[in-house]
Amino acid sequence: MQATKPQLFAYIHKEILPLQHAFLHVSDLAIQRGYGVFDFFKVQQGQPLFLNDYLDRFYESARLMELQVPFSREELVNIIFKLIEVNKLEVSGMKMILTGGYSSNGYDPVEPNLIMIQQPLVLPGQELIDKGIRIITHNYVREIPHAKTINYSIGIRLINQIRQRGAADVLYQLGGVVTEFPRCNFFIVKQDDTVVTPADNVLLGITRKNVLKLAGRNYKAKTGTITLDDIVQAKEAFLTSTTKRILPVVQVNETVIGNGKPGSVTLSLLKDLITLEEEQLAVEQ
Structure with missing residues (x-):
C-alpha cells in the first residue's frame, strides 16, 4: 500500500x-x-x-x-x-x-x-559522495552575481546538454576564468592542500562561507581567481550548496581531477560541515 x-x-x-x-x-x-x-x-x-x-x-x-x-x-x-x-x-x-x-x-x-x-528535501546519498561527479563548463557569467534572482534560463537550457554528455552539472567560465554553477559554488584543492574558491562574479553562498571558515582551521583557505588551467593542476575539486552540502568533483570536461576519486580534504570538510550543522541545531533547540 x-x-x-x-x-x-x-x-x-x-x-x-x-x-x-x-x-x-x-x-x-x-x-x-x-x-x-x-x-x-x-x-x-x-x-x-x-x-x-x-x-x-x-x-x-x-x-x-x-x-x-x-x-x-x-x-x-x-x-x-x-x-x-x-x-x-x-x-x-x-x-x-x-x-x-x-x-x-x-x-x-x-x-x-x-x-x-x-x-x-533529500540530501545526496553516500554512493554519490563516494563516487563523485563529472561536470562540464559553459561560457557565461551571471548578471548581478550577488543577487539571487529567479532567472535560471541558461542553466535550465543546458540541462539536456549536461545529460547528453554524462555530466551532473555545468560550471560557468568566461575567458578561461571559472565562477560558479547555476545553483552551487565551486572549490579546488591545490597540490599543497590550499583550498580556493572564486572571489568574483559569484553568488556569496552560505555553505561556501561556512566551508571557507572550516577549511581555514586545518588548511590555507582563500578566495581568488581560478582558471581552467588551475583545475587541470588541482589535487581535488568540489562544489558546495545548501541542498548538496559538499559533493566531490572528479572530472571537468575531459580532465580527470587528481586520481579521479574524491579526495581526503574534500571528505574531511564534508564531515566538518555536517558537524557544524549538528552544532547549529543543538544551539537552536
Whole structure:
C-alpha cells in the first residue's frame, strides 16, 4: 500500500494556504518578465539552519534588484516558523520568493508579492559522495552575481546538454576564468592542500562561507581567481550548496581531477560541515 503524501502548505498573499491553492496572477512580473529574487535554506527538526545568513542575503538581493521586502526581519521570521509548524516536515527546504508584483503594464515593478514554499528535501546519498561527479563548463557569467534572482534560463537550457554528455552539472567560465554553477559554488584543492574558491562574479553562498571558515582551521583557505588551467593542476575539486552540502568533483570536461576519486580534504570538510550543522541545531533547540 502506497504511503499517503502529507498535505503541504505555502505562504502567499499574507496567508498560509494549501500548496495546491497557492497561485500568482498572470500580471506578476515574475511571469511577465522573470523579475524577482529568492532564497532557500534547509530546515531540520523544525529549525532553519543558519537563518540569519540567508535572511541577510535575501534582503541584499532585494536591494540590488530594487525590490522592497514587505515585512521586517522579525515579521519574516515569524512567518517562517508558522509555516514550519504547519507543514511538520523532518528535513525540508524553505524557498522565499519576492516578485516584481502585479504590474498593469507588464514592465514597471509595483508592490512585490512574497511567497514561501516548504517541501521535503533529500540530501545526496553516500554512493554519490563516494563516487563523485563529472561536470562540464559553459561560457557565461551571471548578471548581478550577488543577487539571487529567479532567472535560471541558461542553466535550465543546458540541462539536456549536461545529460547528453554524462555530466551532473555545468560550471560557468568566461575567458578561461571559472565562477560558479547555476545553483552551487565551486572549490579546488591545490597540490599543497590550499583550498580556493572564486572571489568574483559569484553568488556569496552560505555553505561556501561556512566551508571557507572550516577549511581555514586545518588548511590555507582563500578566495581568488581560478582558471581552467588551475583545475587541470588541482589535487581535488568540489562544489558546495545548501541542498548538496559538499559533493566531490572528479572530472571537468575531459580532465580527470587528481586520481579521479574524491579526495581526503574534500571528505574531511564534508564531515566538518555536517558537524557544524549538528552544532547549529543543538544551539537552536
